[in-house]
Structure formats: structure tokens, C-alpha cells
Amino acid sequence: MTMRHVPVQWNRTKLLYDAVLLVAVVTYVWVFIRVAPHYADTTRPVDDAILRMRAFGTCAFLMLTVILCIGPLARLDRRFLPLLYNRRHFGVLTCLVAVTHAAYVLSWYYAFSPTPPLEGLLRANASYGQVLGFPFETLGIFALICLVILAATSHDFWLAFLSAPVWKSLHLLIYPAYAAIVGHVVLGYLQDAKNPTFALIAGSGALLVAGLHLAARRSGHPRTTEPAADIEPGWVPAGLAASIPDGRARRIDLGHDERVAVFRIGNRLAAVSNACAHQNGPLGEGRVLDGCITCPWHGFQYRPEDGCSPPPFTEKVPTYRLKVANGMVYVHRTANPLGTPQPLVPLSGSDEEARS
Amino acid sequence: MTASYDSQPSVQDAEPFFVGWAGIPARLGPFLGVVALVFVVGMAGASFLISATVNDPGDGTFRWGWGPQTLTGILTADPYPVLHITTPIDNRRISQGQSILLSGFGKRGVQDRAAALDGQLVQARGFLLTRGEIVMLQANGGADGLRAIEPKPDAVPVQLPESHPLGRWRIAGEICDGKCVVGAMRPGTGLAHRACANLCLIGGAPPVLVATDRIEGHQFFLLGDADGGPVTDAILNHVGMMIQVDGVLDLVGGLPVLRIDPVTLSLP
Numbered sequence: 236m237t238m239r240h241v242p243v244q245w246n247r248t249k250l251l252y253d254a255v256l257l258v259a260v261v262t263y264v265w266v267f268i269r270v271a272p273h274y275a276d277t278t279r280p281v282d283d284a285i286l287r288m289r290a291f292g293t294c295a296f297l298m299l300t301v302i303l304c305i306g307p308l309a310r311l312d313r314r315f316l317p318l319l320y321n322r323r324h325f326g327v328l329t330c331l332v333a334v335t336h337a338a339y340v341l342s343w344y345y346a347f348s349p350t351p352p353l354e355g356l357l358r359a360n361a362s363y364g365q366v367l368g369f370p371f372e373t374l375g376i377f378a379l380i381c382l383v384i385l386a387a388t389s390h391d392f393w394l395a396f397l398s399a400p401v402w403k404s405l406h407l408l409i410y411p412a413y414a415a416i417v418g419h420v421v422l423g424y425l426q427d428a429k430n431p432t433f434a435l436i437a438g439s440g441a442l443l444v445a446g447l448h449l450a451a452r453r454s455g456h457p458r459t460t461e462p463a464a465d466i467e468p469g470w471v472p473a474g475l476a477a478s479i480p481d482g483r484a485r486r487i488d489l490g491h492d493e494r495v496a497v498f499r500i501g502n503r504l505a506a507v508s509n510a511c512a513h514q515n516g517p518l519g520e521g522r523v524l525d526g527c528i529t530c531p532w533h534g535f536q537y538r539p540e541d542g543c544s545p546p547p548f549t550e551k552v553p554t555y556r557l558k559v560a561n562g563m564v565y566v567h568r569t570a571n572p573l574g575t576p577q578p579l580v581p582l583s584g585s586d587e588e589a590r591s
Numbered sequence: 592m593t594a595s596y597d598s599q600p601s602v603q604d605a606e607p608f609f610v611g612w613a614g615i616p617a618r619l620g621p622f623l624g625v626v627a628l629v630f631v632v633g634m635a636g637a638s639f640l641i642s643a644t645v646n647d648p649g650d651g652t653f654r655w656g657w658g659p660q661t662l663t664g665i666l667t668a669d670p671y672p673v674l675h676i677t678t679p680i681d682n683r684r685i686s687q688g689q690s691i692l693l694s695g696f697g698k699r700g701v702q703d704r705a706a707a708l709d710g711q712l713v714q715a716r717g718f719l720l721t722r723g724e725i726v727m728l729q730a731n732g733g734a735d736g737l738r739a740i741e742p743k744p745d746a747v748p749v750q751l752p753e754s755h756p757l758g759r760w761r762i763a764g765e766i767c768d769g770k771c772v773v774g775a776m777r778p779g780t781g782l783a784h785r786a787c788a789n790l791c792l793i794g795g796a797p798p799v800l801v802a803t804d805r806i807e808g809h810q811f812f813l814l815g816d817a818d819g820g821p822v823t824d825a826i827l828n829h830v831g832m833m834i835q836v837d838g839v840l841d842l843v844g845g846l847p848v849l850r851i852d853p854v855t856l857s858l859p
Contacts, residue, residue: 248611255627262631263638271642278650282777286642293641297634313606314622320611343776344787347697349794359786359793362828367858372786426832427781430644436637522608534610 252321256328263294284343289424291336293433296420298329299382299413300440307451313520316531323389326409330386333379340372371422374415381412391513399515417441473497473557473564476504476582484528486519487566494519495555495566498528498539503579505539506555506566512537513550541576559583646781651722651774653729657684659718662691662728663740665749666713667843670815670822671769671797672705674715674728675752675844684719685726690752690846691715692727692797692813693737694770698787700795701730702821704737711739712749720774725799725811727773752844757807762849763835763859764802766814766826768792772799785831792823792830800849803833806840812849814838825853835859 267290272280281289302325308315345352350359360370385406387393394402417437425434473487473495484496486509494509496519507528509519516532523529527536527545537544537552544550553570554577562583571577607616615623662685664676672693679687693715695701715737717730730736742749768791771779778784780801792798800812816822817839835858838851 246612247614251615255631259631259634263634266635266638267642271639274639274643275645277645277647279648279652279777281645281648285776285778289645290638290642294634294638297637301630314619315626317609317611317615317619317623318626320609344784345790348790349699350790355786355790359789365828368782368785368828368830368832370786371782423783427646427778427783429646432644433641436641524608524610524613529608529610531608534612 248317249321249324252317253324253328256325260294260298260328260332263297264290267293282343284339288336288339288343291332291339292424295329295333295336296416296437297440298325298332299409299416300444302326302329303409303413303444304447307447310451311447311454313531319532320534326382327386327389330382333382337375337379366422367426369422371419374419374422378412378415378419381408381415385409385412394514399510399512403515413444467565469568470558470565471568473506473566475562476559476564477562479504479564482523484519484521485564486517489566489568493570496521496528497557497564497566498523499582500526500539500579502582504557504559504564504582505577505579506557507537507539507542508552508555508570510552511535512544512552518552540579541574542571543574646778648778648780649722649774651720651772651777651779653774654684654719654721657719659716659731660685660728661714661716663712663714664691665751666693666705666708666711666715666737667751668702668705668709670820670848670850671795671813672701673797673813673844673846674713675846677712677749688845689726690844691719692725692769692773692799692846694727694729694796695736696729696732698768698770698791698794698796700797701737702795704730708737708739710749710751712742714738714740720770722773723811724809725769725773727769729770729775755842757840757842757847759837760806760840760849761835761837761855762800762802762806762812763804763833764800765833766830767799767801768830769797769799769813771796772801772811780831782831788830789827792827798823798826798830800836807842807847809847812840812847815848815850817850817852819848819850822851822853826851826856829856833859 268286302322305318305322309319341352345355348355356372362368363370385408388405420437428434471489474485479485479497479499481499481501484498487495487497489495495506496509497504497506500523507518509517511518511530513533513535516530518528518530521529521531528539529536535550542552542554551573553573554575555570556567556577557580558565559580607618609616609619660680662674662676662680663678664674667673674691674693676685676687676689676691679685693701715728715730717728717736720727720729765780767780768788770791771788798814800814802810802812814822834856836851837855838849841848
């Protein structure tokens, strides 16, 4: 949670996460350029520079594939949520790996020429009107620019500066970037590969990303019941109060992409926006820890009574009015202004019963 | 106005709840350990499979180990500079009558120096690149790399290499830059290498057609236009891919030269 912005707010979980990432990348590159070539059936070895550019290029592709699988996996199975926690470091490392790939390409294929490397990159192949022989490098450049933008704006400073919705929209660039990388691979490296190994790995990865997103989208639709009849204008039903487990929430879909999370804290209820102020994480899938509503994505916390993060933190989410009648919870459709105190509502609808 | 809500709580009671700053719940530790192991081992396995199954880039290579070589022969400048050996070198790596492609350092040709030496007896010095039947000399810079020499008084007069017509052919294969394909890069062929090949060709490297089948015993063909001049600009959109092209084939000295009609370039 943010009080002031520091480069990285390290903790043990992030250190472990980053250590696993580094081990995976170093192992990948080492196996690619030092181990596997001994087993390759080649008359003479592939150039070291080309091996390195292939190692970093394929590694970046696979890393991005894994990154894009994390979101839907966490939706489908909450045990994967910890992988989401530090995904930004995963993205930044992927960007560095991709930049290393580009640096090797520029310093080998575009070096030793009277044409400057960057000019050569844009001019050497200009066959934009054909599929076979299309300048697939431009797709790679586009993807790299996207990755650099995402990495550069990954810090919470930019999240606060741009606001969560704008930041989230900007970071959807990851999808066109991935599509461009798939095109970069298909129109480039795969055109030459006589062995189908990489085609199978890359194709499986891309299909896995698409399949998991479809599955997560399908499972993400809330199970609904019909709204109760005879409700007053502005009040929408939220089910039986007693069926909300203590410390958990029930999400209410108000329509127009607005969701409310109704939390039970002991014998009382509170309603806040379902979207965490940090990254729009699903607060309704969180829990109440130490008396605070806690986001499952990054652990940002809010007081149930006013939607404010406990001092010294400054994040806020809107609260909503609640009432309980005949055991049913009702939420008012209109959000309170940020920071508005909203008394918790007894589970039974009256304070006398709540105290008993 | 309607609304909907989850009919069940979104979290099961038995599920451990992960909060990053609070550490990993003990019950999630083994699962996450397996995930980390699968990730690292999976990446390593993919790396091995991809790297161990690369295409064979062929036997082309710089012959750095042979040291700098000094060759003597007749230089022809068109369509691209070629040295037709008149005097074999002592180590027998290069024989009389052999035709050697010429290039400069990096992605540069030697057209500027060769134009003034066309048809003359020339001494060329530099490093050799070889791939099968095709040989290239990367000439040193300036007069050390290429210079005209006087024939010995008792030597036979300088004669241009003979040209033997081999007829008109339609040949399928890949157009490459002559320097990378002969070993300056491994691999020096294919679409992934296309931009590099184009830069070499634009810089003056000779274009070579690598045929899918041997024609008259040859697999590598130096390309020129119908008049025997350079053809670089007309082929740039077809480099690095499988194409077919019509042309007139001549054996000039020891080198097959295909004088192509660029409008016949097409996918096979």
C-alpha cells in the first residue's frame, strides 16, 4: 500500500517470486546457448550471436505467454492468486529480456553495414504488400514499444497519476503486443524452421492463452437470482444476510460495470465498491483481516465503516447504504462520496438483535 | 432496474487467503512450490527442445585458421566482382581456373575498386570463406586488398575467362547474399535473415541463387541481369524465400552465372 512512492516495496514474497523468475530465465538462456547446441544435428554450430538472439527472443515470448495465463488461471483457481501479486516484476523482466533480444539483433543483423542500424531496421525490408517476406521486424518493434511503455508505467506512481481505470486501459496494450509477437514469430522464425518443435510450443502457448481467457470469461459470469419484488426505488436486493460468511463478501452487480461488495464483519454488514482503488482488484473476493477489508490481489486494505485505508495510507473506495428487512439485505444503488462514514448495519436489521 | 448477486459466497471457507505483504500461507506453500518447479523445469525443457532442433546452417565458414591469403587472377567486375585464378596458391586450397567471389569488410562490396581493375591481372589479399563449391575472398581494404599487377615477362598473355553457354533455365531456390550464405553468418539464409541479406546486397555483396536441385552439377549461381549487369534492386523483394526465376545460364571461368529476367520471379 502506498504512503509514499519508493522504487520497490520489497517483502519476502516478492523476493521469492523474483528469485524464481531469475532462476528460470538464467536456466533458459544457459540451456539454450550452452547445453542444447551439443545435441543439435548441425554441420557447424549456429553463430553465437544468433543463438543469443534466439534464446532471448523465444524466452520473452514464453514469459509473456505465462504472464497472460496468470490472470485467467487465478480466476479459475484462487490458489494461483499469489502469481498475480508480483506479476508486474514478471512483466518488467520480460521487457528486459525482449530488449536484450532486440539489442543482439541490431548488433548482428544490422551491424557491419554502411547503413546505420536503425535506418537499416526500417529500410532493409520494405515488402509490406506481401505476406511471405513481410517485414516481421516491425511487428517486433511495435511489441517492444508496448512492453517498454508497460514496464515504464508499471510503478504505482503511474497508477496513482493516471488513475486505476486509465492505467488498466493502458495496460491492455499487453494484448495487441502479444498478438504482434505471435505475428513476429509466425512470419519470421517459423517460416524457416524445418523442425516443428518451436511451432508446436508457440502454437500451444498461444492457444493456451486464448483458451484460458475464454474459460475464465465463461466462469466469471455471476450466478444470479431474480431480484426481489416490491423493492423501493434505488434499493436493490442482495440476498439473505445470514448466508454471508463472517469476514467474507457477496458481490452485487448493479449493471453498467458497477459492482458492490457486501461484507459481513461479525454480526454487522458493510458495503463498498467491488473495485479496489489500487488496480481495480475484486474486493468482494477478499476478506476482512484485522478489521479491514483486504483486496485479494495486492493486500490493499480499507476500513468497512468509511472505505478509507487506515493511516498513514490514503486510498479510498466508495461506501454504499445498506438495510436489512426480513432477513434480506438491500443495497442502495447510489455510491456515497469517497470517505463518507457509513454506519455498519446489524445483520438482523436492528441493533438490539445484533447485541444479543 | 434489476440487479444480480452471487448466490453463494465467493470464497470457500477452507481456502487459505494470500496477502503478499503477510507472507505465503503455510497451506499454499507446497502448491506454489510445485508451480515454481514446473515453471523453471518447463522453461528449461522448452529451451532445450527449441535449441536442439534448429536447422543445420550448413558448412559455410570464415577460414580464419588459414590466415590471410594472397590470390592472383583476372578480375571481372560485372555483374559482380569475381577473381578468376591464374596462379594456384601453394597450399592447393585454391586451384587454377577457380572463380572466387569478392567482397569487402562487413556488408560492403568492392565494386568501387573493382571497376578500375576490370579485365586486368590482379592480386587480391584477404580472408577466405567457403561453403561447398562456392568460395569468397573478403578483400582487405585499399590497394592491399586489390591491386593490378604486371604479368611476368615469360607468362602467357592475360586472357579473360571463357564463357560457356548452358542454355535457358527456370530454376527454383532461394536468393541469398553471397557473403552470408557462404559462411559470414550461420545461418545466412531464410526469411529471418532477410533484412540482413538485403543490407548486404544493398552494400554491394553479390546475390547468389541457392538452387533446390543441382543444375549442370551446380547449386550456387551468381545472379546478374539479362545484359550481364548487376541486378540487386530488382530482387530485393524476393530475397530469403523460395522462388523460381527464368534466366540464361553461363559458366564463366569456373563460376555459373544466371542472367535472370526479373519479371519472371515468382513463388514456385
